[in-house]
Amino acid sequence: MSDQSKIRDSSYKLEPFFELSPDLLCIAGYDGFFKRINPAVSKVLGFTNEELFSRPINDFIHPEDQLITAKVRTELTKNTPLFNFENRYITKGGEIVWLSWTSFPDDANKVIYAIAKNITHKKKHEDDRNLFLTDLTRVNKNLKQLTYKTAHDLRSPVNNLLSAFGLFDLSKIKDKETLEFIKLLKYASENISETLNGYVNDLNHKDGLKIQVEELNIKECLLRVLVSIKSLIETSKAEISYDFSEFESILFNKEYLESIFLNLITNSIKYAFPGRHPVISITAIKSNGANQLVISDNGLGFEMAKVKDKIFGLNQKFHNYVDSKGIGLYLVYNHVTSLGGNIVAEGKENEGAKFTLTFNI
Numbered sequence: 001m002s003d004q005s006k007i008r009d010s011s012y013k014l015e016p017f018f019e020l021s022p023d024l025l026c027i028a029g030y031d032g033f034f035k036r037i038n039p040a041v042s043k044v045l046g047f048t049n050e051e052l053f054s055r056p057i058n059d060f061i062h063p064e065d066q067l068i069t070a071k072v073r074t075e076l077t078k079n080t081p082l083f084n085f086e087n088r089y090i091t092k093g094g095e096i097v098w099l100s101w102t103s104f105p106d107d108a109n110k111v112i113y114a115i116a117k118n119i120t121h122k123k124k125h126e127d128d129r130n131l132f133l134t135d136l137t138r139v140n141k142n143l144k145q146l147t148y149k150t151a152h153d154l155r156s157p158v159n160n161l162l163s164a165f166g167l168f169d170l171s172k173i174k175d176k177e178t179l180e181f182i183k184l185l186k187y188a189s190e191n192i193s194e195t196l197n198g199y200v201n202d203l204n205h206k207d208g209l210k211i212q213v214e215e216l217n218i219k220e221c222l223l224r225v226l227v228s229i230k231s232l233i234e235t236s237k238a239e240i241s242y243d244f245s246e247f248e249s250i251l252f253n254k255e256y257l258e259s260i261f262l263n264l265i266t267n268s269i270k271y272a273f274p275g276r277h278p279v280i281s282i283t284a285i286k287s288n289g290a291n292q293l294v295i296s297d298n299g300l301g302f303e304m305a306k307v308k309d310k311i312f313g314l315n316q317k318f319h320n321y322v323d324s325k326g327i328g329l330y331l332v333y334n335h336v337t338s339l340g341g342n343i344v345a346e347g348k349e350n351e352g353a354k355f356t357l358t359f360n361i
Contacts, residue, residue, distance in 0.1 A: 018038050019038055019039060021038055021040060022040055023040060023115055023116060023117055023118075024037075024038070024040045024041045024044060024099065024114075024115070024116035024117075024118070025037070025038040025040065025041070025114075025115055026038070026041055026114050026116075027111050027112070027113055027114075028057060028111065028112045028114060029110060029111050029112075030077055030110040030111065030112070031110075032056045032057055032058060032073070033053065033055075033056060033057065034052050034053055034057060035111060037049065037052060037053075044089075044091070044097060044118055045060060045089060045091050045092065045097065046091040046092035046093055047060070047091075047092050051092075058070070060089050060090065061087060061088070061089055061090075062087070062088035062089065062090055062096060064088070065087040065088050068087070069087050071274060072085055072274055073112075075274040075275045076103055076105045076112055077105060077107075078105075078275070079105050079107045080105070080274075080275040081102075081103065081104050081105070082101060082102065082103040082104075083102055083235050083236055083237060084100060084101075084102070084232065084235040084236045084269075085100070085101045085102075085103070086098060086099065086100045086101070086119065087099060087101070096120075097118060097120050098118070098119045098120045098122075098123045099116040099117065099118060099119065100116060100117045100119045101114055101115070101116045102114070102115050102116075102235070103115075130327045133327070133331060134327055134330075134331075137330075137331065137334055158189055158192050158193045161189045162186070162189050162190065162193060165182070165185070165186040165189065168182060170182070170183075211253050211256075211338060211339060212253060213251050213252055213253050213339065214251070214252075214253075214254065215249050215250075215251055216249055216250055216251070216252055216254055216257055217248060217249050218244050218247075218248060218249060218250060218257075218284060218293070219242070219244055219248065221254065221257045221258050221261065222242060222261050222282065224258060225258050225261040225262050225265065226240065226265075228262070229262070229265065229266060232266065232269060233269070236269045236272065236277070236278055237277045237278075238268070238269050238272075238277065238278040238279075238280060239277060239278070239279045239280070240265070240280045240281075240282070241280070241281050241282070242281070242282040242283070243282075243283045243284065244283075244284040245284070246284050246285050246286050247284050247286060247291050248284075250291055250359050251359075252339060252359060253335070253339060256335035256336075256338075256339070257335075259331060259332070259335055260332050260335055260336070260357070261282075263328035263329070263331060263332050264295045264328075264332060264355060265280060265295075266328070267328055267329070267353075268280045268295075268297035268299055268353070271297075271299045271300045271301075271353075272297075272298075272299045272300070273298065273299055273300055273350060276298060276299075278297060278298065278299060279297065279298045280295070280296070280297045281294075281295070281296050281297075282294070282295050287358075290358050290359065290360060291358070291359045292356055292357060292358050292359070293356075293357045293359075294354065294355070294356050294357075295354070295355045295357070296352060296353065296354040296355070297352050297353055297354075298351070298352040299352050299353060300349070300350060300352075301347040301348050301349050301350055301351050301352045301353050302347045302348075302349060302353060303347070303348065303349045304345070304346065304347060311329060311345045312329050312330055312332070312333035312343070312345070329345075332355075336357055336358075336359075339359075339360075340360045341357060341358050341359045341360050342357075342358040342360070343355060343356065343357050343358070344356045344358075
């Protein structure tokens with residue numbers, strides 16, 4: 001066979017890609033068993049080919065992820081392709097490995113062609129980042145309370161000092177140097193009192209530490225976030241639309257606004273309904289004189305009667321999704337409320353979620 005003929009031969013062209021690919025490539029049957037795997041599967045999971053072929057695939061999946069994986073596999077057998085699905089496997093050595101799957105069913109032959117990327121390292125970085133953000137939020141709250149307590153508690157002794165100055169009869173003090181010294185102390189005490197009162201009033205008004213705000217172009221902030229998660233949007237085939245015609249800018253903190261967009265959009269993609277491409281809408285509206293952003297999707301949603309006031313709590317989870325940490329909505333809530341705003345959640349199970357953010361500054 002000539003070199004040109006070899007190149008035209010499909011098995012000659014595809015076999016090296018299958019065998020040498022660092023990604024996990026496999027063909028699985030509708031019966032739940034591997035039919036063919038490349039060496040990367042055995043290398044990552046630590047099992048021999050014989051072990052991987054002899055047991056159901058479910059045996060290698062983390063117990064907490066088996067139910068959601070089974071649901072997704074059912075959708076695949078309905079001839080629905082799968083994109084960006086993440087679950088955990090347990091290696092022969094007992095370690096947890098995160099895999100991100102893209103799968104295509106072949107209904108005629110009752111098999112599924114799948115490609116997985118090892119994203120364990122990425123997941124560790126995400127966990128570290130979320131823990132850092134949670135700790136930062138906690139530290140900020142503690143610092144606010146300490147500042148409030150310090151300012152509040154110091155006012156009493158300062159006021160007592162000012163009262164003591166009021167008892168002085170300055171007309172009886174003949175020494176000019178002493179008189180000037182007392183006036184200086186009184187002036188300094190008045191300044192301290194004024195400063196402390198300002199701190200307490202500011203904390204009461206803002207309910208938080210002073211946060212830098214500026215006039216922000218909403219679309220520019222959104223586009224920066226969309227660029228940062230471009231790959232996730234493309235692989236999930238998410239459709240994102242926005243309309244800022246009623247107002248184009250708001251007075252807010254830049255990092256907070258981008259974090260809000262990031263968490264709500266990635267949540268919409270993460271909790272997409274199996275077999276349904278995420279559709280996300282972001283709209284600016286004016287309601288009762290206030291600026292609002294309404295962000296909605298067509299994902300798994302939730303029943304408000306079940307989640308109630310826990311929706312924005314720390315470490316609260318409402319789906320069995322393996323990547324749920326219960327942090328994203330907690331951060332969104334704190335970003336909005338720390339600047340005097342409000343956020344309301346609405347949803348129906350399997351019909352999507354809707355968040356209305358009201359900005360009051």
